[in-house]
Amino acid sequence: MSLGHIDLSTFTRHFFKEVWIGLSLGLIVGIISGTAASLWQGIPMLGVAVGVSLVFAMTLAAALGFLVPFVLIKLNIDQAAGSAPIITSIKDIAGLFIYFISVNALLGHLL
Numbered sequence: 517m518s519l520g521h522i523d524l525s526t527f528t529r530h531f532f533k534e535v536w537i538g539l540s541l542g543l544i545v546g547i548i549s550g551t552a553a554s555l556w557q558g559i560p561m562l563g564v565a566v567g568v569s570l571v572f573a574m575t576l577a578a579a580l581g582f583l584v585p586f587v588l589i590k591l592n593i594d595q596a597a598g599s600a601p602i603i604t605s606i607k608d609i610a611g612l613f614i615y616f617i618s619v620n621a622l623l624g625h626l627l
Contacts (some may be wrong), residue, residue: 538578542571
């Protein structure tokens with residue numbers, strides 16, 4: 517974006533590429549972490565909840581990593597200084613929210 521290679525005409529193509537990368541990484545990390553959590557705790561649905569949470573959280577992180585700097589540039593705000601705290605805060609809060617919803621949906625009968 518800083519070099520001017522991404523504009524409104526190529527925005528969607530680049531955005532979906534970033535989302536696809538986040539989804540791919542989320543699937544890899546989610547499968548590995550979900551399997552580890554399932555084996556470690558002996559609760560298969562916990563592994564599913566961890567895996568699903570990581571897939572959504574990493575996909576969201578990739579989307580935010582693309583969208584927030586783009587929006588800050590359009591608002592004439594220095595994206596280098598503003599992106600990291602905004603992305604980290606939103607991603608952390610949303611990641612916990614996604615995890616709690618997944619655990620409640622998949623393991624709510626244990627609570």
